[in-house]
Amino acid sequence: MSDDEADPELLALLRQSLGLGPGTSTAPPTTGVLKSAEYIYDNAIDVAISSDGTRAAAETIWALMQAKHYSTETWSSHELHPKTKDEATVNFIFTMNLLNFSFWSELPHDERFAIEYRGERWTGYWSLVAALQRALDEGYPITTPTFWTDLGSCPDSVFEHVFRSATSESIPLLSQRISILREAGDILEADFSSSPLNIITRAENSASRLVNLLATHFPNFRDTTTLAGREVRLYKRAQIFAADLWACFNGTSYGSFTDIDNLTMFADYRIPQMLQGLHCLWYSPRLESRIARHDQFSPGEAMEVEIRGCSIWCVELLRRQIERKHPEAKGKLNAVLIDFFLYDTCKEMEKKGHCEDMLPHHRTRSIYY
Numbered sequence: 503m504s505d506d507e508a509d510p511e512l513l514a515l516l517r518q519s520l521g522l523g524p525g526t527s528t529a530p531p532t533t534g535v536l537k538s539a540e541y542i543y544d545n546a547i548d549v550a551i552s553s554d555g556t557r558a559a560a561e562t563i564w565a566l567m568q569a570k571h572y573s574t575e576t577w578s579s580h581e582l583h584p585k586t587k588d589e590a591t592v593n594f595i596f597t598m599n600l601l602n603f604s605f606w607s608e609l610p611h612d613e614r615f616a617i618e619y620r621g622e623r624w625t626g627y628w629s630l631v632a633a634l635q636r637a638l639d640e641g642y643p644i645t646t647p648t649f650w651t652d653l654g655s656c657p658d659s660v661f662e663h664v665f666r667s668a669t670s671e672s673i674p675l676l677s678q679r680i681s682i683l684r685e686a687g688d689i690l691e692a693d694f695s696s697s698p699l700n701i702i703t704r705a706e707n708s709a710s711r712l713v714n715l716l717a718t719h720f721p722n723f724r725d726t727t728t729l730a731g732r733e734v735r736l737y738k739r740a741q742i743f744a745a746d747l748w749a750c751f752n753g754t755s756y757g758s759f760t761d762i763d764n765l766t767m768f769a770d771y772r773i774p775q776m777l778q779g780l781h782c783l784w785y786s787p788r789l790e791s792r793i794a795r796h797d798q799f800s801p802g803e804a805m806e807v808e809i810r811g812c813s814i815w816c817v818e819l820l821r822r823q824i825e826r827k828h829p830e831a832k833g834k835l836n837a838v839l840i841d842f843f844l845y846d847t848c849k850e851m852e853k854k855g856h857c858e859d860m861l862p863h864h865r866t867r868s869i870y871y
């Protein structure tokens with residue numbers, strides 16, 4: 503394991519004691535996520551990857567991405583995503599990715615947690631983005647880290663107001679979301695002068711180093727678990743933070759990374775559903791029946807880890823397959839764009855009711871995704 507794959511926390515302490523800067527390692531930094539994904543795939547029992555399914559899906563995905571001219575520009579085209587290319591948007595993206603987890607609901611669509619904003623009801627990930635935009639419109643500096651730790655101007659009731667639902671269902675894990683913001687505010691003050699920009703600067707244009715810095719300093723980004731006795735890293739929100747910056751800033755300014763292609767797919771609960779629906783992922787009958795009956799999977803149980811890890815590895819195989827068949831894709835395609843494309847496509851299909859006949863996504867209540 504390269505020293506950037508050693509335990510990031512231990513490494514940071516070691517560097518500090520040696521008086522070295524955080525980014526002094528010579529080896530190109532890696533996060534260890536892709537290696538973890540391959541290990542999970544090699545040891546999985548209830549999840550497998552279909553080579554026929556992956557080959558077919560690679561063609562479909564590439565054709566559709568081409569037809570849609572899918573690129574980093576797509577990120578800013580979403581109505582609710584911030585449009586200015588400045589520090590305020592960096593803070594918005596950081597806040598969003600501290601909270602970008604677990605929106606799923608067992609209630610019927612019109613009863614589930616929703617945020618009313620600009621005359622529309624937003625659910626899922628978009629409910630989070632809408633809540634943050636609405637709070638800013640209402641004058642709450644919700645994307646300013648020093649606000650999160652100011653109990654005088656930001657008691658819990660402010661967060662309850664910011665995330666107030668248009669239905670009787672509250673946002674899932676509200677108390678955890680509040681704790682995450684308060685803790686992140688304290689850590690930012692202690693280690694980064696209360697500015698998320700300073701984390702990006704310290705990453706020295708390396709997306710991997712940015713991911714490792716988040717995992718080292720912020721427990722809520724430390725999305726790791728074990729499988730068959732070995733620690734595995736998934737780092738879903740830490741990676742998507744770097745990816746959102748890259749896409750929002752079109753690979754320039756605060757989104758300029760020399761190693762963006764080292765990021766993997768983000769192990770959430772939507773993309774695995776798409777990969778299974780595209781016949782890339784195969785689930786064992788016992789796993790499929792648990793998902794079909796909306797069983798809750800505990801964070802870290804083998805089946806849940808296998809779904810997440812094999813999804814990451816499957817997108818890596820999709821990327822390799824596309825580049826094998828379409829050499830022109832080299833340098834234009836990476837796991838981030840495939841992931842973003844699959845997420846957006848899944849949401850478009852859901853809007854048209856095309857997800858009804860797909861196996862549901864798996865249910866895990868977790869702050870990590």
Ligand SMILES: Nc1nc2c(c(CN[C@H]3C=C[C@H](O)[C@@H]3O)cn2[C@@H]2O[C@H](COP(=O)(O)O)[C@@H](O)[C@H]2O)c(=O)[nH]1
Nearest residue numbers: 602603604605626627768770771772773842845846871
């Ligand atoms: N792998 C992956 N997971 C993603 C996203 C996004 C949104 N990304 C935006 C940025 C660029 C894209 O173009 C999207 O516009 C949210 N999620 C995750 O999904 C879950 C929410 O699902 P639902 O409840 O159905 O909205 C939850 O775990 C959330 O963390 C993604 O892109 N990739």
